[in-house]
Amino acid sequence: MGFDRLWQGVIDTFLMVGVSSLIALILGIPLAVILVTSGKGGIYEAPTLNKALGAFVNLFRSIPFLILMVALIPFTRLIVGTTYGVWAAVVPLTIAATPFFARIAEVSLREVDHGLIEAAQAMGCKRHHIIWHVLLPEALPGIVGGFTITLVTMINSSAMAGAIGAGGLGDIAYRYGYQRFDSQVMLTVIVLLVILVAVIQLGGDRLALALNKR
């Protein structure tokens, strides 16, 4: 197996993880904000919405990724027109990553000291100011940490997606390592994945640390 193939695998993994995580970031933060602010004592208290949204998020969180992926095949075909390849994997990956990340971001937002919200109200902040100037900046280090975890988890999930024909490093490891017993390729993929995860984790930790002024 040539270098090109391996390189293509890296690119595919990057693409699957990158796109799905980016969408999860864009959708997950508003979702987390709604979950926190609509909760009991929140600034936009709405118990019914909060419960419904919470149940929805939990539903997707409780389905193992492999099963979710298979179950979503008709939906994936509807969205991207195919059930094979990188873009077909992006759909279930995004649907798994969004509630996952939203829950982690929710925890960080919830940890923002209530005194800060009270101070913001006392200084004449409107509710949207509180979200923008207090909740999000104060929770940012935690959100960055949560996003790092999401990225690593999505690398894990993308390998599973590779096994059912999505491409990427998982696909290579499955085809060469499992089906052809090529332990050299297997080892190379493992090394690449370890490096990838290490770089993401280190970068995420560094960023979270730099943002944390506490």
Added chain:
Amino acid sequence: MNVAIARERLEQPQPSANHTELHPELSHAHVRFIGIGKTYDGRQGPVEALKGIDLAIQRGEIFGIIGRSGAGKSSLIRTINRLEQPSSGRILIDQVDIAGFNEDQLVALRRKIGMIFQHFNLMSAKTVWQNVELPLKVAGVPKLQREQKVRELLELVGLQDKHTAYPAQLSGGQKQRVGIARALVHDPAILLCDEATSALDPETTQSILGLLREINQRLGLTIILITHEMAVIRDICHRVVVLEQGRVVEQGQVWQVFGDPQHEVSKTLLAPLQDTLPEALQGRITAQPLSAQSSVILRLRFTGGQEPDLGALFSALGGQVRLLHGGVEHIQGHALGQLLLSVTSTSLGADELRKRAKQWAQHVEVVGYGI
């Protein structure tokens, strides 16, 4: 010297709908509480945090609210800027009832009422400058004006060289100064202080209290503070109310309440500040005279007015008078304190000595007899 002190304590106003018309002198109050009640839903049913609070806070005064924890102080101060919604009663600020305010009106009101907190509540992700600037930013004040105002306030609180620091890099006193600058950035008419010095050491407390006093005098701000520390009330307040289980149990000028507390709670809160019998003396005093020559131990308490005239006092008592313990402090220009005297008299009994001393001090009691 006239012992009877003119009592000018405010009468407890009765809650009524047309209250302001009935009491014209109260209608000019800066902040009026009329029958304020607050009920929370606790685990064991409803909890009444405030019960029928009636108060009038005048423009430009430093008004203290003291009580033990759980007395309702926090709830009460938070009703002024509606961080807490009262369950019953009305609050008038500049004669305007704030009960029906919508979000926009509340935001406008809160910009005229600054607030500082026990734990400072500064944004940890923002620098000192950004923290002070935030209230202006959300109000849409143009950048140039913002810069000018923030600079001015950081100068007022003495932190102009710390503007790039983050709160975590500051000491407690510096954090509270940032809190004060932030609270004053909209030129409010009222400053609410929620246990503002309770997390600070005594020295820093003094410097923060000094700053608050200066702000009160220079800017003419009405300051309303809650505390559980009597010393804070003594050091800066003009008037004080004592809160217990959601009710006002005592109120008046600080020197009056300090000199002569009426309610049990006030006495308990004041106890750490008041001189009790020193331990060294306790062993030398008995409840009954051991012999006819035993000296009489008198405790004289001064609760306002001029410093005691010792010469006149001693000659009125006659015999041999020893000063065992005592001191005088000044609150709002009134001398408050107590003297513990040992009087050895051949002719006068304890009761007669007490009566004579009563001419010179507001309260006299016979503590016991010397050994």
